[in-house]
Amino acid sequence: MKNKIILISIFLIAGLVFSACSRPNDSTSSSEKGVTKAEQKPSHKDEYGCVFADEYEWCKATEKCVKKAEPCKEISGAQKPERSYNLIEKALLKRSELIPGEFRIGIQKLTLSHLRGIIRWADGRLDTQLMASKENNDWVIVYEGEMGQYTCESVEPFSFPSEMIADCQP
Secondary structure (H helix, E strand, C coil): CHHHHHHHHHHHHHHHHHHHHHCCCCCCCHHHHCCCHHHHCCCCECCCCCEHHHCEEEECCCCEEEECCCCCCCCCHHHCHHHHHHHHHHHHHHHCCCCCCCEEEEEEEECCCEEEEEEEECCCCCCEEEEEEEECCEEEEEEEECCCCCEHHHHHHHCCCHHHCCCCEC
16 A cells, blocks of 8 residues: 555656646746737738738838848839839829729839739739830830739740749740
8 A cells, every 4th residue: 555655656746747847938828918829920911912920021112021130121213113113003004994092013023124013903803913114214014914824925025034034934
């Protein structure tokens, strides 16, 4: 009987030691702090398409999603996306019967004379791809349509940088 009591005591002590070792340092759980799992590591995108879980945020100066650890740098006036954005938006409105506020242009890559981006629709339609080129100081819409469905032949006359058109269809 005495051996059984000693054995049970050893198991209880060992159990207490192991359970104490496995607990985190902070005894207050996330739910007790009022923090949900979504708040701990959100996985949704913001209005610009930047993924919170990947630590991205919108940089207004470049109109791109950038890692939070990277600086959001202001760039020279000739390359300012806001100016390009407005001019491209005007070219898009001029080309089609769109209404201002019906869409938002997301700039993926921008040079002084070329743009690769997406059009995000306010009504929830699927995003569409946008390719634009600057010709005689005016932005020209080269392609507006389904993602990755433009042909290499259609963009070739506009001398896009190869990294902007790597997914063109032969």
